[in-house]
Amino acid sequence: MLFERRCYTFKPGEIDRFWEYQERWNTPRHIPRLLERNIGYFETVAGPAEQIVMLYRYDSFEDWQSRLFSGIDEERTNYLVAGRALMLAQENMFLKVCPVDALNPVWGEGRDWLPGEPRFSVARSETVCLVEEVTDFRPGALPAYWNACRAHSTADERALGHLVGTFVALVGRQHRVIRYHWSEDREAALATLEDQRRAPAWTRFVEGYRDDVVQSQTRLLRAARVAWMRNLFEPMAPPEGDNDVEPR
Incomplete structure (x- = not known):
């Protein structure tokens, strides 16, 4: 099982056009094999501005x-050219589920949504929002962090509430947890974040690993503006009718 996180950074004011392009070119009719493995598209509303984060689940690198490369035709090429013209940067990373089963209610041991x-x-x-927490650790520090996670999930049931998953970077920067x-x-x-961080169990949790943290960041991501890219929360179905949005 392999997960991919993509992050696109856009020129100011161009995200609206990106969503228009999804309605024209990136529907289950146009790229069915790719969207069959799309967990969701999300737009940053707190954190680095002008970004879209995408999550995918694959069987393997193959x-x-x-x-990813199936169905590349003239129309698909037109989308790639038009879409990239809106962007300042593209990045992706491959992830795997973390070794603590309780932290992976969707793709943990014996589960594979x-x-x-x-x-x-x-x-x-x-209206759904995802909280994305990215933490980079010193080399060799992850075992202690997983032990802290196990203790925290036992001490405070809120630690596992509405959890989608916990992942470890496979390619790129190592010792990164998302x-x-x-x-x-x-x-x-925002209320959930504040409530968690006021709890005594949270303080004990952070004390167990904070000296091993190199850096951390938190994003607040709202769900995609198109329904077929909200797959965790919406049945995946093609849009009704055709969209005649023209590329610029």
């Missing part, structure tokens, strides 16, 4: 290659 039916039940999928929690909306996400 599966990633097969799905794939897009199709939603994994989490929400009132309105378009964790995702979801909330019904932005206000709920």
